[in-house]
Amino acid sequence: MFGRIAPSYDALNHILSFGMDIVWRSRMAKAVRRLPHAPRILDLCTGTGDQAYAVLRRSPGVRITGIDAARPMLTIGRQKDREGRVVFLQASALRLPFRGGAFDACFCAFGLRNLPNLSTALKEARRVLKPGGLLIVLEFFKPTGWFERLFYEFIAPSYVPRLGSWLAGDAAAYRYLIGSVGSFLTISQFHEALENAGFVLVARKRFFFGIAHGLTARCQ
Ligand SMILES: C[S@@+](CC[C@H](N)C(=O)[O-])C[C@H]1O[C@@H](n2cnc3c(N)ncnc32)[C@H](O)[C@@H]1O
Numbered sequence: 001m002f003g004r005i006a007p008s009y010d011a012l013n014h015i016l017s018f019g020m021d022i023v024w025r026s027r028m029a030k031a032v033r034r035l036p037h038a039p040r041i042l043d044l045c046t047g048t049g050d051q052a053y054a055v056l057r058r059s060p061g062v063r064i065t066g067i068d069a070a071r072p073m074l075t076i077g078r079q080k081d082r083e084g085r086v087v088f089l090q091a092s093a094l095r096l097p098f099r100g101g102a103f104d105a106c107f108c109a110f111g112l113r114n115l116p117n118l119s120t121a122l123k124e125a126r127r128v129l130k131p132g133g134l135l136i137v138l139e140f141f142k143p144t145g146w147f148e149r150l151f152y153e154f155i156a157p158s159y160v161p162r163l164g165s166w167l168a169g170d171a172a173a174y175r176y177l178i179g180s181v182g183s184f185l186t187i188s189q190f191h192e193a194l195e196n197a198g199f200v201l202v203a204r205k206r207f208f209f210g211i212a213h214g215l216t217a218r219c220q
Helices: 002-016 020-034 050-058 071-079 118-128 146-168 171-183 187-196
Strands: 040-044 063-068 086-090 103-109 129-139 199-207 212-219
Touching (some): 002 020, 002 146, 020 050, 020 103, 020 129, 020 199, 040 050, 050 063, 050 086, 063 071, 071 086, 103 118, 146 171, 187 199
Parallel strands (some): 040 103, 063 086, 103 129
Antiparallel strands (some): 129 212, 199 212
């Protein structure tokens, strides 16, 4: 599905979020300040690399690798930078092709809720992080507050698939993307999943009244 929507994926992200995704990614990229000099960073489910490039814009000295299962997303990611500053690899987040302790931080923007096994993905992220390494997640969680519920249950389903159909020719993909928010964990369930995988939450941000959340967790 992600391969199908790859050509219009970035444009639709910006349109559907009214440009807020750019601000959210940049705010999450600030977590790099907590890392040692020239850190090695993994961007899980990197897609077209927007989170990886947001990190590079803020900290040009990082060494960053993006992995994703969908080759067409990676192709678009590579085309964004002739200098090849992001290393893009096709791989599964459930079975990472890296040795243990290879990275100082691992980003994942809007990727975790699309994975078939969250706990395996979190354990893999922990395995490839150094002790004390950071996991930085930007995600849409199952709504709990009234505004989030109004947005995800009524507002978003009324315009997201329609725009997905007009601009990407794929209403079903965008219906899935909105539906997957309701089927994912709530923020407190996710916090518990992080702890079960061996992480401690160190920072949490709430974006646009809880429409999206950013979490930074440290490996124990
Ligand atoms: C909603 S997109 C997010 C892309 C990007 N991180 C962003 O911020 O725009 C989810 C991505 O997860 C990828 N994905 C889904 N299952 C995966 C898996 N098992 N391993 C790696 N990537 C996966 C998809 O190909 C897709 O690019």
